[in-house]
Amino acid sequence: MVVAIFGLLVFFNPQNFFNPLRNVFGKMIYPFQFFTYSVSYKFSDIGDFLFSIGQLKEENGKMIKEKQELLSENARLRDMERENVFLREQLNLIPRENFDLEAASVISQDLQGTGNWIETNRGADDGVRDGMAVIISKGILIGKVQQVFSGHSRIMLLSNPRSAVGVAVTQTGAKGIVKGEYGLGMIVDSILQSDSVSIGNEVVTTGTGDTPRGLLVGIVQQVRPSSDHLFQQAIISSPVDISKLETVFIIKSGK
Amino acid sequence: MKKKVIYLFIIFTATILQTSSAVFFLNHNWPADIILMLVLAWTLIDGFEEFLPWAIVAGLFYDLAYFSPIGTHILILAVLSYCLSFFSKRFSLEIRGTGLLLVMAFVVGTTLGSRIITVALEFGVDALKTDLENFRILIGVFLSSALLNLVIFFGLYFMIRKIEKFFRLKQKRVPIDI
Numbered sequence: 001m002v003v004a005i006f007g008l009l010v011f012f013n014p015q016n017f018f019n020p021l022r023n024v025f026g027k028m029i030y031p032f033q034f035f036t037y038s039v040s041y042k043f044s045d046i047g048d049f050l051f052s053i054g055q056l057k058e059e060n061g062k063m064i065k066e067k068q069e070l071l072s073e074n075a076r077l078r079d080m081e082r083e084n085v086f087l088r089e090q091l092n093l094i095p096r097e098n099f100d101l102e103a104a105s106v107i108s109q110d111l112q113g114t115g116n117w118i119e120t121n122r123g124a125d126d127g128v129r130d131g132m133a134v135i136i137s138k139g140i141l142i143g144k145v146q147q148v149f150s151g152h153s154r155i156m157l158l159s160n161p162r163s164a165v166g167v168a169v170t171q172t173g174a175k176g177i178v179k180g181e182y183g184l185g186m187i188v189d190s191i192l193q194s195d196s197v198s199i200g201n202e203v204v205t206t207g208t209g210d211t212p213r214g215l216l217v218g219i220v221q222q223v224r225p226s227s228d229h230l231f232q233q234a235i236i237s238s239p240v241d242i243s244k245l246e247t248v249f250i251i252k253s254g255k
Numbered sequence: 256m257k258k259k260v261i262y263l264f265i266i267f268t269a270t271i272l273q274t275s276s277a278v279f280f281l282n283h284n285w286p287a288d289i290i291l292m293l294v295l296a297w298t299l300i301d302g303f304e305e306f307l308p309w310a311i312v313a314g315l316f317y318d319l320a321y322f323s324p325i326g327t328h329i330l331i332l333a334v335l336s337y338c339l340s341f342f343s344k345r346f347s348l349e350i351r352g353t354g355l356l357l358v359m360a361f362v363v364g365t366t367l368g369s370r371i372i373t374v375a376l377e378f379g380v381d382a383l384k385t386d387l388e389n390f391r392i393l394i395g396v397f398l399s400s401a402l403l404n405l406v407i408f409f410g411l412y413f414m415i416r417k418i419e420k421f422f423r424l425k426q427k428r429v430p431i432d433i
Contacts, residue, residue, distance in 0.1 A: 002307065002311065002329075002333050003330060003333065003334065005326075006314075006325075006326035006329045006330045006333070007326070007330060008326075009324070009325055009326035010324050010325075010326040010327050010330065013324040018319075018325045021319065021325075022319055022322075025316075025319040025320075026319075029267075029270070029271060029274075029320065032271045032275075033271055033274060033275045034275075036271050036272065036275040036276050037275040037276070039276075040275060040276040040279040040280065041279065043279070043280075044279040044280065107274075107275060108274035108275045108320065109274070109275075109278045110278075116377065117322070119274075119322075147322065154322055161378055161379075182374070182378045182381075182382040182385055243278055243279070
């Protein structure tokens with residue numbers, strides 16, 4: 001009897017019917033989740049620090065080398081930034097930093113560890129809507145708002161197989177669609193065979209839908225032909241460790 | 256009433272720990288399943304018939320927290336609870352001797368089974384093929400998850416027994432001679 005009732009429920013999946021229940025449950029559980037997530041985050045941070053002491057010396061050497069490289073790159077980029085600001089003004093594009101951001105705390109994550117989604121403590125009451133882009137730091141895209149409740153929302157990560165965002169490779173301009181793939185993380189699909197993509201290239205958004213242009217998505221790790229050999233696919237890795245997220249920013253609009 | 260409040264509190268706490276804490280400490284790639292282990296431990300203590308309503312509550316909390324279609328985890332937990340109860344009656348499973356090994360095998364099997372069901376529901380059956388192709392990589396992750404689940408299962412089993420004893424939640428059955 002129990003199997004039959006709940007089997008039918010799963011089969012018909014009346015999601016909206018249960019949304020008020022999810023809303024109430026979310027409000028009930030949120031303060032506890034927020035507290036537990038913050039405490040667990042701090043403890044795991046301390047644990048990571050203790051484990052990383054041995055690697056610090058080696059990493060320090062790498063950092064010094066990287067710093068020198070970055071200093072020279074920085075000088076080059078500053079010059080390009082000046083040029084970029086001028087070009088953006090000419091094209092009437094919104095300055096990249098001027099987003100209306102809503103800071104949100106992560107309160108829970110995909111329970112199966114498959115990098116599918118995270119849950120934040122901002123919802124419809126805070127002006128959050130479906131499809132809004134979610135970033136961290138100064139413009140690293142991690143996903144989009146998938147489901148909004150009054151006081152909380154679920155963020156679909158880019159590694160979710162249902163996620164699809166238009167992207168381009170900065171170095172070559174090759175365009176494609178970044179999708180999640182189970183077991184691989186993220187892949188850029190539908191890249192034309194004639195386009196050039198190399199390992200280490202950066203992938204940024206092209207600005208479709210609610211997702212602004214120019215947000216960093218990841219770095220190319222591997223390039224392979226698609227299963228039908230009509231396109232290329234690039235496996236990319238995100239510079240973000242999703243399991244260590246505490247605060248994210250929801251882009252509500254460009255100012 | 257006291258029993259209901261305590262049971263509800265334990266299931267609610269397990270749901271919070273599962274959603275907000277497990278990913279940090281309990282094997283990030285294949286987190287241990289606190290709620291599932293709670294249901295299995297409780298079924299072994301209380302029996303399927305007595306525990307079924309609570310398995311449904313645990314499944315409902317799981318579905319609400321996991322954003323899965325309502326009923327998914329209720330079904331998984333109810334079926335696994337029934338299977339454990341069936342095996343425990345048939346093979347007199349107990350936490351000692353050969354029974355202990357069987358219980359351990361059941362917990363390990365459940366770890367795998369629940370993952371297969373969840374991955375198939377969430378990503379489709381094709382995702383299982385990917386798992387099979389990456390079997391060599393996944394075996395280590397699976398074993399550590401199974402080990403964690405075993406530790407949690409036994410931890411919860413003894414904790415629930417202590418709680419039931421402390422709050423005198425088990426009703427004593429008085430034998431009637433006719």
